[in-house]
Amino acid sequence: MTFWQEVFYSVPAISPAAVILRGLFTYVWLLAFVRLMGQRELGRLTVFDGVVAITVGTIAAFPVTQPQVSLLMPLLGIAAWSLAHLGTSVAGNYWPAWRRVAAGEPVVLVKDGKLLEENLSASRLTMDDLMSELRLRGVPRLQDVEFAVLEPRGRISVFRRAETQPASRADLKLPAEHTGLPTFVILDGRILYDNLKDSGFSEAWLKDRLRRENIKDVREVKAAQLDAAGSLYVDRYDDDLPAPRSRREPALVARLKRAAAELQQFALDTQDQGARKTYTATARQVRDVLERLEPRLETPEQTAAGWLDPTVEQKREQGAQSAERWVPGDRPRRHRGGRKRGG
Amino acid sequence: MPVGSKVKQCLANLESAQADLESFALETNDQAAKQLYAQCAQQVKGAIEPLKQRVRQIEHEEPQYRGY
Missing domain, CATH: 3.30.240.20 (bsu07140 like domains)
Known part of the structure; x- marks a missing residue:
């Protein structure tokens, strides 16, 4: 008795390696036939789909658990069931009557707010089942139900009466933009x-x-x-990056800083109490704004090229001032003038 | 009291800063940044209001500086 006989044929005892191989074979085989049968999801099976699925699964389990069962016969059985089921589905496409037999028909359970008791009992559904489904759809009152239909795949579809349906954009004549499928x-x-x-x-x-x-x-x-x-x-990837900001923000911050400093200077220079208060208060507000803006600048980008370096502007200004000051004859006049205007 | 023109210059500076903040708020797509810029613009606007009055007062007291 060779190893491969152990895998494929009926034997009195089987080694673990052969069990593993049998499992792999049936797995691949099942995968192929399930794909062949179509893409329907488990949750959307008809009752008969379910029966076929369970039967095929059981057949596939046998050769793995029972050494005295050969592998080849169950594989054939799986193929037979799958092809038969595929044939049923395909035939349903050509003969609607056959489809109704094989897959079942939708059954109306509630019509115009009235229970159809006969259909309910014929579907082996209780009132509790129906009410549970209605509650799940947010329609707890039977009188609000226009239609309730038991679908062939076992789910119950519920339609509200027109009066109780939520308003759509069309009802409200609101503009609707076509966003398509993102x-x-x-x-x-x-x-x-x-x-x-x-x-x-x-x-x-x-x-x-x-x-x-x-x-x-x-x-x-x-x-x-x-x-x-x-x-x-x-x-x-990095959700913690600071919010994007304007490239002109550093220049703005520099301007605000200068304004705050100037205001502070005005407050020192003035003799008028009211004016001093105004300058101090304004300076404080400007510094408040600066405090809110400045943390955003503490990133590597601060040094990026093209951003205005605030010190450049200050230096330029200082240079201009000192140049002014050193114009001969001009300084005393300006100085006197300043004093006269002051106070 | 500082020279009226200096105060005026400072006021103009702050007004342009406010305008910048408002345009930043419009330009950015980031909601947090938009909000921050808009709030800062409001704050600057509030801050320069008394300063404007001060400038008017200076002009009134010392008419020779009007129109600087």
Whole structure:
């Protein structure tokens, strides 16, 4: 008795290695025939689909658990059941009468708010089953139900009466924008060119949008979803990055800083109590704003080229002032003038 | 009292800062940044209101500085 005989034929005892091989064979075999039977999901099977699935599964389990059963015969049995079931489904496409026999028909359980008791009992459903389903659909009152139908796949569909249906955008005459089916245009840091092409937007457009979100490289993006209206949702790997900000913000902060310093100086220079209060209060407010803006600047980008260095402006100003001061003859006059205006 | 023109210059500076903040708020797509810029613009606006009055007062007291 060779090892392969152990795997394929009926033998009195079987080694663990042969069991594993039998399992792998039946697994692949089942996979092939389930695919052949179609894509229907388990939750959406007709009763008969369920019966076929269980039977085929049981047949597949036998050769693995019972050494005295040969492997070949169950494989044939699985093929026979699967093909028969496939034949039933295909035949249903050609003969509707056969479809009704094989798959069953939808049964109306409630019509115009009235229970159809005969259909209910013929479907072996209790009132509790029906009410439970209605409650799950948010229609607990029978009078609100226009139709309730037991579908061939075992689920109950419920339709509310027109008066109790939620208003749609059309009812309210609200404009509705067609957003289409959103698709991913970037996934795991890579542009999905096929999807981008289908969306009708160009790569340049996408890159521009990313730039506006302060993203320089596609590889920073985990996923970007685009709908037909051109609305782009971007999720990046690093969610903790600071919010994108204007390139002109550092210059603005510098200007605000100067304004705060000037106001402080005005407050010191003035003799007028009311004016001093005004200057101090304004300076404080400006510093408040600065405090809110400045933490956003504490990132590596602060030193990026093209950003105005605040000290440059200050130096330039100082230079201008000292130059002014050193114009001969001019300084005393200006100084006197300043004093006269002051106070 | 500082020179009226200096105060005026400072006021203009702050007004342009407020305008910048408002335009930043419009330009950005980030909701948090938009909100921050808008709030800061409001705060600057509130801060310069008394300063404007002060400038008017200076002009009233010392008409020679009007129109600087």
